[in-house]
Amino acid sequence: MSSLTAPLGALGRASLGGLGFVGRVTLFALAALSHVLRPPFYAREFGQALVNIGWLSLPVVGLTAIFTGGALALQIYAGGARFNAEAVVPQIVAVGMVRELGPVLVGLMIAARVTSSIAAEIATMKVTEQIDALVTLSTDPLKYLVAPRVLAALLVVPVLVAVGDLIGIFGGYALATGSLGFNAAAYLNNTINFLEATDIISSLVKGCAFGGLAALMGCYFGMHSGRGAQGVGRATKYAVEAAAVLILAANFLLTGVFFSL
Amino acid sequence: MIRLRSVCKSFDDNHVLRGVDLDIPQGTSMVIIGGSGTGKSVLLKCILGLVTPDAGQITLDDEDVTRTERDAFLARFGMLFQGAALFDSLPVWQNVAFRLLQGRDRMPAEAARDRAIEKLRRVGLKSEVADLFPAELSGGMQKRVGLARAIAAEPEIIFFDEPTTGLDPIMAGVINDLIREIVTEMGVTAMTITHDMTSVRAIADNVAMLHDGVIKWTGPASELDRSGDAHVRQFITGSAEGPIEAVR
Numbered sequence: 001m002s003s004l005t006a007p008l009g010a011l012g013r014a015s016l017g018g019l020g021f022v023g024r025v026t027l028f029a030l031a032a033l034s035h036v037l038r039p040p041f042y043a044r045e046f047g048q049a050l051v052n053i054g055w056l057s058l059p060v061v062g063l064t065a066i067f068t069g070g071a072l073a074l075q076i077y078a079g080g081a082r083f084n085a086e087a088v089v090p091q092i093v094a095v096g097m098v099r100e101l102g103p104v105l106v107g108l109m110i111a112a113r114v115t116s117s118i119a120a121e122i123a124t125m126k127v128t129e130q131i132d133a134l135v136t137l138s139t140d141p142l143k144y145l146v147a148p149r150v151l152a153a154l155l156v157v158p159v160l161v162a163v164g165d166l167i168g169i170f171g172g173y174a175l176a177t178g179s180l181g182f183n184a185a186a187y188l189n190n191t192i193n194f195l196e197a198t199d200i201i202s203s204l205v206k207g208c209a210f211g212g213l214a215a216l217m218g219c220y221f222g223m224h225s226g227r228g229a230q231g232v233g234r235a236t237k238y239a240v241e242a243a244a245v246l247i248l249a250a251n252f253l254l255t256g257v258f259f260s261l
Numbered sequence: 262m263i264r265l266r267s268v269c270k271s272f273d274d275n276h277v278l279r280g281v282d283l284d285i286p287q288g289t290s291m292v293i294i295g296g297s298g299t300g301k302s303v304l305l306k307c308i309l310g311l312v313t314p315d316a317g318q319i320t321l322d323d324e325d326v327t328r329t330e331r332d333a334f335l336a337r338f339g340m341l342f343q344g345a346a347l348f349d350s351l352p353v354w355q356n357v358a359f360r361l362l363q364g365r366d367r368m369p370a371e372a373a374r375d376r377a378i379e380k381l382r383r384v385g386l387k388s389e390v391a392d393l394f395p396a397e398l399s400g401g402m403q404k405r406v407g408l409a410r411a412i413a414a415e416p417e418i419i420f421f422d423e424p425t426t427g428l429d430p431i432m433a434g435v436i437n438d439l440i441r442e443i444v445t446e447m448g449v450t451a452m453t454i455t456h457d458m459t460s461v462r463a464i465a466d467n468v469a470m471l472h473d474g475v476i477k478w479t480g481p482a483s484e485l486d487r488s489g490d491a492h493v494r495q496f497i498t499g500s501a502e503g504p505i506e507a508v509r
Contacts, residue, residue, distance in 0.1 A: 040363075125348075125349075128344055128346060129346040130346050130347075130349075132306070132311050132342070132346065133342055133346040133347075133348070135309075135310075135335070136311070136338060136339075136340045137335075137359050137360045138331075138332045138335045138336060138360065138364065139359075
């Protein structure tokens with residue numbers, strides 16, 4: 001009998017574990033967001049987070065976007081040629097970058113670069129008792145470490161997404177006008193005329209959501225790190241995995257929401 | 262007076278504290294001794310509220326520590342952590358002045374920096390150290406900076422967690438002497454956890470032996486060698502023979 005019920009038991013334990021994780025992360029996110037709104041505010045930590053998450057991510061975001069925009073233009077041109085639709089390259093590059101690839105790729109780059117760095121930094125602070133030291137110095141770690149990073153990510157990742165969108169479109173433009181014989185003025189005209197306000201709004205909303213998720217996962221797994229170097233490594237790995245999966249899941253949900261509007 | 266009554270704490274099946282009773286009178290220096298992994302740090306963290314006990318009561322001046330206003334309670338404490346726990350991203354002076362720069366009554370940065378340098382001098386460090394980052398300091402210097410941070414806000418109670426671990430005997434002696442001087446000159450209540458018997462003899466007014474989750478013996482440091490307790494005797498002689506298992 002027990003061999004028959006064992007898989008059910010394992011499934012139940014896994015389900016409970018999963019639900020417990022979702023509950024803990026949700027409570028953590030609510031607590032973090034409540035600290036974003038309540039004083040005291042740590043302007044210095046917020047400023048540092050803005051620089052680390054925003055300014056220092058620009059090179060990787062720019063490189064990712066420019067290569068993706070160029071490759072996208074080439075794919076659309078090659079694919080479109082099969083049914084004489086090469087002329088749609090500017091429109092598809094623009095809508096593809098702004099609605100989908102810009103936010104998702106920037107989100108994943110932020111997960112790789114920022115989530116890992118936040119998780120490793122906070123986890124190291126935890127294993128070296130710096131978090132305990134903060135508490136004994138009457139400073140709430142959620143307020144001092146988590147709130148500034150989450151707020152900075154919520155504000156600056158949409159800006160990164162906008163920059164990524166522009167650079168991606170420029171990548172497509174450079175390739176199309178340089179190698180595929182497109183007229184520069186006509187390319188820009190087609191791009192600008194085709195994009196709608198909702199495309200840009202959906203891109204920025206996605207950026208905001210992905211930035212929040214990336215920072216929250218880094219902070220959550222950092223604050224709940226195990227002991228020693230292995231604990232820091234695990235926290236970093238889980239944080240990046242969780243952030244990447246949640247960003248893709250949120251992208252699916254948000255795309256559905258924007259399509260239904 | 263810090264008073265602990267029947268304090269228990271378990272982590273899953275590991276019953277670390279099984280009913281600790283201990284009194285630490287005001288203005289005295291209590292040293293908790295015991296082997297590695299016997300729950301000394303957990304006991305200290307229970308008092309500070311960093312770990313929540315499963316059962317028992319901890320009072321500070323007859324007030325239950327779980328019911329006091331948290332910021333006011335913590336403002337009475339200073340703490341030197343085992344690895345100093347300095348904030349890597351801040352220069353030394355901001356580490357020392359951290360509490361002074363926070364909260365409603367925060368000091369202007371210039372005054373906080375002056376206080377930090379004064380405290381650094383008190384622990385034998387030059388003012389040039391103030392602008393370095395913790396990673397640029399030796400282990401002994403980091404411990405001194407941690408000590409300066411613990412005393413910066415002139416607390417009533419200071420906790421020292423393994424203050425000499427990882428230091429050479431000479432630096433350990435310097436830190437022990439500093440702790441003794443500071444405790445005497447500031448008139449604070451001190452609680453130190455250590456398994457370094459040199460520290461015990463240098464720092465302690467009273468000693469308590471923690472083993473198997475309970476206090477096995479407590480008394481004045483002067484009576485340590487004639488305690489009559491087999492656990493204490495084995496611990497201070499460092500013998501493998503006795504009631505404390507050598508391999509745990």
